[in-house]
Amino acid sequence: MSVPVFAVVGHPNKGKSSLVATLARDPSVGIGTEPGTTIQTRRFPMRVAGETLYTLVDTPGFQRARSALEWMRQNETDAASRPSVVERFVRLYSGEERFRDECELLQPIVNGAGIIYVVDGAAPYGPEYDAEMEILRWAGRPSMAVINPIGNPRFVDSWENALGQFFKVVRVLDVMMAPFTQQLEVLKAFGQLRDDWRQPLNQAVDALIEDRNRQSDDAASVIAELIAAALSCQEIKDLPKEADARKHTAVLEEKYRGRLRQMERRARREVESIYGHIDVERREAEMEMLETDLLSKESWLAFGLKKRDLVTVGAVGGALVGGVADAALLGTSFLAGTVLGGVVGGALGYFSSDRLADIRILKQPLGGRRLRCGPTRNLQFPFVLLNRSRLHQALVAGRTHAQRGILDVDTINQAAHDLVEPLDDATKRELARQFDRIRRTQAGSERRIRVLDQLTGTLARLLDESLL
Numbered sequence: 369m370s371v372p373v374f375a376v377v378g379h380p381n382k383g384k385s386s387l388v389a390t391l392a393r394d395p396s397v398g399i400g401t402e403p404g405t406t407i408q409t410r411r412f413p414m415r416v417a418g419e420t421l422y423t424l425v426d427t428p429g430f431q432r433a434r435s436a437l438e439w440m441r442q443n444e445t446d447a448a449s450r451p452s453v454v455e456r457f458v459r460l461y462s463g464e465e466r467f468r469d470e471c472e473l474l475q476p477i478v479n480g481a482g483i484i485y486v487v488d489g490a491a492p493y494g495p496e497y498d499a500e501m502e503i504l505r506w507a508g509r510p511s512m513a514v515i516n517p518i519g520n521p522r523f524v525d526s527w528e529n530a531l532g533q534f535f536k537v538v539r540v541l542d543v544m545m546a547p548f549t550q551q552l553e554v555l556k557a558f559g560q561l562r563d564d565w566r567q568p569l570n571q572a573v574d575a576l577i578e579d580r581n582r583q584s585d586d587a588a589s590v591i592a593e594l595i596a597a598a599l600s601c602q603e604i605k606d607l608p609k610e611a612d613a614r615k616h617t618a619v620l621e622e623k624y625r626g627r628l629r630q631m632e633r634r635a636r637r638e639v640e641s642i643y644g645h646i647d648v649e650r651r652e653a654e655m656e657m658l659e660t661d662l663l664s665k666e667s668w669l670a671f672g673l674k675k676r677d678l679v680t681v682g683a684v685g686g687a688l689v690g691g692v693a694d695a696a697l698l699g700t701s702f703l704a705g706t707v708l709g710g711v712v713g714g715a716l717g718y719f720s721s722d723r724l725a726d727i728r729i730l731k732q733p734l735g736g737r738r739l740r741c742g743p744t745r746n747l748q749f750p751f752v753l754l755n756r757s758r759l760h761q762a763l764v765a766g767r768t769h770a771q772r773g774i775l776d777v778d779t780i781n782q783a784a785h786d787l788v789e790p791l792d793d794a795t796k797r798e799l800a801r802q803f804d805r806i807r808r809t810q811a812g813s814e815r816r817i818r819v820l821d822q823l824t825g826t827l828a829r830l831l832d833e834s835l836l
C-alpha cells in the first residue's frame with residue numbers, strides 16, 4: 369500500500385511550515401516570522417512505532433506565480449496536456465534562479481504528491497492568488513485547501529467562496545493551535561482526495577488515537593511515580609549532641625523543598641518528552657507556589673476542591689486516624705521525637721495543617737540527634753501536586769509542534785477550570801485511599817508497586833477524560 373504524500377504549498381508566510389510541523393508532529397520544521405524561511409523543499413514523514421503513516425512536504429512559497437502561469441499558457445496545446453506542461457516547466461527552469469521557488473514547490477507535485485494549499489483567513493482574498501490556484505489546477509493532482517485564520521477569521525467566508533471554485537475539499541484549521549480532534553478531521557478529509565488514500569489515512573487516524581492513548585498512559589505513570597516519590601520524600605541531617613538543632617532547620621527545610629521542586633521539574637520534562645516536546649522553555653510557578661497553593665483557598669477552588677473535602681479525604685476508611693496513630697507511635701516510644709512547627713498537637717493538627725512538612729528531632733541510639741524533614745503528612749499536598757501535573761499535562765498534550773514559544777504553566781493564573789475538570793467525589797475518595805496507601809508502603813516494596821499500579825490506572829482514566 370502506498371504511503372500518501374502531500375505537498376503543502378501556498379503564498380509565503382501563510383502557515384505552511386506550521387501545518388507541516390503540526391501534522392507531522394515535528395519540532396524541527398523551520399517556522400519564521402520572515403517570509404522566505406523555507407527555502408528548500410523538505411519531506412517530513414509522520415511515523416508512529418516506526419511506521420510511516422503519511423509524508424508531508426514543506427515547500428517555499430510562490431514568488432512568480434503569474435509569470436509562471438503565463439509561460440504555461442503560452443506552451444499549452446489543450447487541457448489534457450496541462451499536467452505535462454507543468455512538468456516541462458519544472459524541468460526547464462530547475463536550477464535557474466528566476467523560478468527557483470516555483471520549481472522547488474512544484475517538483476514534489478510533479479512527482480505525484482497530493483496538494484494542500486494553505487491561505488490566511490485573516491487577510492483578504494486577492495487576484496494574485498488566482499495564478500497560484502490555476503497552476504495547481506493545471507498540475508492535475510488531488511488537492512484540498514486549508515484556510516488558516518492567523519489571528520482572526522475575518523475573511524474566511526470570502527476565501528471559502530474563492531477556494532470552492534478550485535478545490536473539492538476546503539477546511540478551516542488554525543494550524544498552530546489545532547486541537548487533536550481537528551487534526552484528525554483534516555487527515556480524514558485528505559483521505560477523500562483519492563480512493564487509495566482513504567484506507568491508509570483512516571489507519572493513520574487509528575494509529576494516532578492509539579498513540580495518543582499510550583501517551584496519556586505513560587504520562588499517568590510518570591505522575592503517579594512523582595506523587596509517590598514526593599509523598600515519601602524526606603531530608604535528613606545528623607547532628608552532634610551539642611549542636612543547636614534550630615540553626616539547621618531552615619537549611620534542611622529548603623533542601624527538602626528543593627528536592628520536591630526537582631522531582632516535579634523532572635516529571636514535567638518526562639511528560640514533555642512523551643509528547644515529543646523536547647527542550648521546551650517553561651515559565652512556571654514552582655514549589656514556592658505549591659506552598660501558596662496549599663494555603664490558598666483560590667487554588668483549592670480553582671481545582672474544585674473545597675475545605676470540606678479535607679474531611680472527606682481525611683475520613684477515608686479511618687486512613688487518617690491510622691496515619692496519625694502511626695505518627696504518634698513513632699514520635700513517642702520508638703524514636704522519642706519532638707516536633708518543631710507545632711503540628712503534633714494531635715489529630716486535629718493534621719486536619720488543619722497548612723504546612724508542607726514538619727521537622728522532627730530524633731534521638732540517635734549513640735547520642736547525637738537526627739533532624740528529619742518530611743515525609744509530608746499534609747492531606748492537600750498530593751491533590752495539589754496532582755492538579756498541577758494535570759494542568760501541565762493538558763498544556764503539553766494540547767501543544768502542537770508548530771508552537772515554539774514558552775510553555776506557560778501557572779496553576780492559579782491559568783484558566784485551570786477549563787483545562788482540568790474538577791475531581792468528582794468518588795474519584796477524590798479513591799485517590800485519597802491510594803495516597804494513603806502510598807504513605808504506608810515502602811518505596812520499592814511489592815505493596816508499593818501494587819498501589820502505584822492502581823494510582824496509575826486512576827490517573828490514566830482522568831487524563832483520558834480530558835483527551836477529547
Ligand SMILES: Nc1nc2c(ncn2[C@@H]2O[C@H](COP(=O)(O)OP(=O)(O)O)[C@@H](O)[C@H]2O)c(=O)[nH]1
Nearest residue numbers: 380381382383384385386399400401518543544
Ligand atoms: N498566531 C498565529 N500565527 C501563525 C499561525 N500560522 C502561522 N503563524 C505565524 O506566521 C509565521 C509564518 O508561519 P510559517 O508556518 O513559517 O509560514 P510559511 O511561510 O507559509 O511556511 C510564523 O511567525 C508563524 O508563527 C497561526 O495559525 N496563528
Ligand SMILES: [Mg+2]
Nearest residue numbers: 384385405406
Ligand atoms: Mg515555510
